[in-house]
Amino acid sequence: MSAQIKPRTYDETSKHKAGQNEIDSKRSLKTKSAIENISDFSNNVALVSSQPSQTTLNIPSFSPLYQQIKELLLKSLQQGEWQPGEVIPSEIELAERFQVSQGTVRKAIDELANENLLMRRQGVGTFVATHSEERVQYRFLKLMPDSKDTLTKGSSERQIISCKQTLANEEVAHALGVNKKDEVLYLRRVLSFSGVATILEDIWLPGHSFKGLTSDRLSAYQGPMYAFFETAFGVKMVRAEEKIKAILPDSVQAQLLAVSTSTPVLSVERIALTYNNNPMEFRKGLYLTLDCHYRNELN
Amino acid sequence: MSAQIKPRTYDETSKHKAGQNEIDSKRSLKTKSAIENISDFSNNVALVSSQPSQTTLNIPSFSPLYQQIKELLLKSLQQGEWQPGEVIPSEIELAERFQVSQGTVRKAIDELANENLLMRRQGVGTFVATHSEERVQYRFLKLMPDSKDTLTKGSSERQIISCKQTLANEEVAHALGVNKKDEVLYLRRVLSFSGVATILEDIWLPGHSFKGLTSDRLSAYQGPMYAFFETAFGVKMVRAEEKIKAILPDSVQAQLLAVSTSTPVLSVERIALTYNNNPMEFRKGLYLTLDCHYRNELN
DNA sequence: CAGTGGTCTAGACCACGTG
């Protein structure tokens, strides 16, 4: 992460334009020479061995071109050059922009597509992933009815119980990577499916990124909450981590889920992250799993 | 799945040897000709449109070469040509064997490596994935201590409560894809970590694939159960699906986990699959989540 | 029909691990 432009030792094919390379300035000046290669190699070794006491042992001695391209694409995504749902430039255009071959751009995009940051559509183009599309709605919701293969989203209801500004306690601050007593938004809601209250969620959001969030605005928005965050606050959730336990609800929680306090529920703690693994949401969910289950696939 | 050798319309580069291609016999005979291409194309269309009432709508009109290679590699894996932990032939050798370019073999292997069926090791070779390696042990166990980042495997204990042959009931038969009252092996065990009974598992295995499994043989084996299945029965688990609920244990289960019947636990139902999505294990686990949690990553 | 992503090849060279 410290060096964005990393030394590499690949030869040039000499067909490249002589101008400065946006990716790796050293690269454009190489000529085919064993001596240069050797000196180059020792250069790499020196780079690595000059940081012997690093705690992180995964310092790559060099970064492949396509990884550098990937970082640049990532930066463009993060800076909002291309918005969720939009097309990004074609592979050929990007290849020209970065002065690399189409295949190299392709490999960078491949990885971003695998991480669900981009979506390819053959014959059309490559798009920035979004939580707004029907296809990927409820991407982070792994709850399934025991009977069917998907939640009946048609008959789903959302009820906002609470929505207010507050100060981060220790736990929330740690999860969101902010300071204790920093301003955060707190939100409590109940999701019902087919008329059955199934999910109770407490949600904390960093105040600085979600200024102006109100219960009304949230209620007015149809569609997934993460899609709302994208359009209203430019916050794009990229991945999430969950910790699951089995617990008994307290009396308030039980009442909101319309069960007794002796009905076990899933406790699902989630930290949702945007680009650069930046935490932007802390969520504590209670899932009623009488007629449904949390579905997971292990590879 | 019905047609292993699928028609394709790519031209030959004419540098290929004229002999029959192990992959796609039509391919080797192509010459650059618009007419042939057109007839080929209509051929593909005919293939698709001749099966109009198929329920599965994802019938590809053609299969890329690398996908065909992938299927062949998969077949070799399934038939045991290369055993778990062994090296497979180098990319160059495979390219020669299949009469395709190294890049095409590479793409096939890439996908298999992404699915954790193969493991690449730069400078060494490509290996068949195994559950025996330290690196990937407990690959399917997502339970983590609340405090640390990994289970302390050193202080883990396994206690086999029961191990006997029985007949599949409805539920087990459905999960394993066998007939009701078919012979199955039933196994109950408790896993303890740092002296705390944490996991209680009921396991069912299809009788025909696990003949000769005994409590003694299982106890004698050090290491993960799935590694034992590999070496003792040639059954390689490739992926698994889990359904998670929160429940209260019955009195027997509670006693085995040394908790009361009012302590909620995670119910984790798992179907483990070998090649071709063939179910080879049905497992009902109870996880005590007082000091640990089920960890999941959402992408 | 034009433009996009997808496949395939051939060849050159690099990084890495092992002997």
Added chain:
DNA sequence: ACGTGGTCTAGACCACTGC
């Protein structure tokens, strides 16, 4: 020093989509 996987390029062509 050798062989393996990993990167990069250039070019040809195919499949798909939308105008």
